[in-house]
Amino acid sequence: MAGNWPPDTARNGLDTLDQKIRRSIRRVEDMAERVPRRTWEVAGTAFFALFLTWLALKNFIYAFAAIVTLSAGIVLLRAPILLVYALFFMVPIAWVNLLGERLRIVTFLTVIGVGFFMTQAIFKRVSLKMESLYIAIGVYVIICLLSVLNSVDVAFSLTGMKYYIISLLFGLVVIMAVRERQHLVVIIGIILGWGVVNSILAVAQSTISPVFFPAYHFNVFGMDIVESYAVGTIRRASGTFESGPRLAMFLLLPLAMALTFFFRDLFRRKVLWIFLLMVLTAGLFVSFTRIGVVLAVAYLGLYYFFEPQKARIVKTSLAMGGVAVVVLILLFFVIPSDVVGAMETRFTQEGDQVYLDRFYFLYNALMAFTEKPLLGWGVKTYTLHSWDFMQRYPVPWKSLAWDAASLNMPENVPVHNDYGRMLAETGIFSLLAFLTVYVLAFKNLFYTVKRAADPVVESLAISFILFLGVMTVYWFFHEYIMEEPFVSVMPFAFSIVLKRFADENPKPPPARILVEPAAPS
Numbered sequence: 001m002a003g004n005w006p007p008d009t010a011r012n013g014l015d016t017l018d019q020k021i022r023r024s025i026r027r028v029e030d031m032a033e034r035v036p037r038r039t040w041e042v043a044g045t046a047f048f049a050l051f052l053t054w055l056a057l058k059n060f061i062y063a064f065a066a067i068v069t070l071s072a073g074i075v076l077l078r079a080p081i082l083l084v085y086a087l088f089f090m091v092p093i094a095w096v097n098l099l100g101e102r103l104r105i106v107t108f109l110t111v112i113g114v115g116f117f118m119t120q121a122i123f124k125r126v127s128l129k130m131e132s133l134y135i136a137i138g139v140y141v142i143i144c145l146l147s148v149l150n151s152v153d154v155a156f157s158l159t160g161m162k163y164y165i166i167s168l169l170f171g172l173v174v175i176m177a178v179r180e181r182q183h184l185v186v187i188i189g190i191i192l193g194w195g196v197v198n199s200i201l202a203v204a205q206s207t208i209s210p211v212f213f214p215a216y217h218f219n220v221f222g223m224d225i226v227e228s229y230a231v232g233t234i235r236r237a238s239g240t241f242e243s244g245p246r247l248a249m250f251l252l253l254p255l256a257m258a259l260t261f262f263f264r265d266l267f268r269r270k271v272l273w274i275f276l277l278m279v280l281t282a283g284l285f286v287s288f289t290r291i292g293v294v295l296a297v298a299y300l301g302l303y304y305f306f307e308p309q310k311a312r313i314v315k316t317s318l319a320m321g322g323v324a325v326v327v328l329i330l331l332f333f334v335i336p337s338d339v340v341g342a343m344e345t346r347f348t349q350e351g352d353q354v355y356l357d358r359f360y361f362l363y364n365a366l367m368a369f370t371e372k373p374l375l376g377w378g379v380k381t382y383t384l385h386s387w388d389f390m391q392r393y394p395v396p397w398k399s400l401a402w403d404a405a406s407l408n409m410p411e412n413v414p415v416h417n418d419y420g421r422m423l424a425e426t427g428i429f430s431l432l433a434f435l436t437v438y439v440l441a442f443k444n445l446f447y448t449v450k451r452a453a454d455p456v457v458e459s460l461a462i463s464f465i466l467f468l469g470v471m472t473v474y475w476f477f478h479e480y481i482m483e484e485p486f487v488s489v490m491p492f493a494f495s496i497v498l499k500r501f502a503d504e505n506p507k508p509p510p511a512r513i514l515v516e517p518a519a520p521s
Contacts, residue, residue: 091486137492157378244289259299295470376430382424416479
């Protein structure tokens with residue numbers, strides 16, 4: 001009998017609404033069971049074929065979207081984790097659209113995945129254990145939405161919130177789908193693979209040709225890369241991304257994984273991890289993102305606290321540093337002279353050009369925050385008024401003439417600081433809520449390191465601690481929590497996933513040593 005329903009106990013018209021609904025569902029299931037299964041498959045296939053034909057006649061792109069939807073549905077029914085793998089493959093190229101400029105594939109697949117897993121959760125086929133981190137994230141999102149109501153441009157703020165909400169849903173899909181150790185291993189491989197690909201593309205772009213820059217600017221093949229992608233006449237590596245800082249942020253996560261797995265002897269492939277460390281470090285260096293390069297070195301210092309053999313990490317770090325210096329010296333003899341000049345300029349600038357401008361922008365944002373300290377100016381709206389703030393609030397410690405023409409600056413200037421941007425756009429409560437999310441994620445990750453018996457789970461938790469730790473500093477100089485939310489949400493989502501693995505397979509308690517009582521004299 002289809003459906004395991006309890007017997008009806010109410011009679012004589014006294015049936016509850018719940019009993020009526022259950023009885024109706026049972027009748028429908030009984031009728032469906034009498035129809036041969038092949039009939040439903042043939043009817044469904046015929047209907048979908050006619051539907052695709054109709055869509056193709058109207059607009060071919062709609063038929064393509066329907067095929068993507070069907071494929072996602074089949075994948076979810078066969079093996080839901082495959083959709084998560086597809087999402088991780090798509091995150092570094094999230095700019096690929098499905099329906100022109102109206103819908104991105106990552107958004108489309110994420111929404112489908114959320115619908116599927118939430119349906120499973122409703123019917124109790126997959127559990128979603130309540131976490132305090134969910135509440136903290138929910139409070140943060142509510143505060144951001146309230147700031148939209150307070151926004152000086154509500155439509156613009158809603159557009160800005162869209163991909164941020166989608167990224168949180170992406171994190172939810174990851175939390176609900178990743179259930180087995182093998183899932184973690186595959187995702188690690190995807191992230192490391194993307195890191196290698198983007199590092200190679202970045203190095204090739206900066207040292208050989210702009211042809212190796214595949215994203216956004218397909219019309220610039222053959223043009224001089226210094227003119228096409230430069231900040232202050234400095235050549236910048238981008239890989240599949242638009243700018244060096246964005247590339248650096250994407251490379252910091254795979255670099256944390258490679259470093260942790262190398263020192264903890266996971267998968268027993270020393271040569272592989274050395275290769276990965278060299279490639280990822282090269283890609284990070286040619287991004288010319290100075291804080292990214294500094295934070296990559298900081299990984300060694302942070303990992304020192306997790307390494308049982310302290311002397312080992314010191315010796316290995318010195319050896320790796322020596323190899324890096326030799327490689328850099330050799331590179332200076334083979335890469336183009338303009339690239340050498342760009343590197344020398346980028347890493348030897350003095351005075352106001354080295355991040356002091358970021359403090360000017362942060363000061364302007366903090367002064368804008370004082371005007372609307374509770375809910376801010378609205379998500380994504382700061383840059384719309386940044387030039388006005390810069391004119392209204394000149395920095396008190398230096399005489400600056402904010403002249404766009406002389407400074408070669410746009411009139412929409414970002415804060416270059418996620419924390420300052422939160423305060424200006426969404427108010428004081430949003431920063432407090434985000435810091436709560438941040439602390440709870442760290443708590444989950446440290447809990448995993450202490451409790452997990454599986455070395456892969458433990459090592460991955462350490463990797464995310466390193467990544468989240470350096471991103472704390474990175475977000476002070478760049479604002480990618482909402483600009484690149486798919487990467488920013490990963491440590492928070494995986495803190496929940498890894499904590500669940502640690503609870504399911506904990507380390508055994510330490511053995512108690514029984515001491516025999518001394519015999520009475």
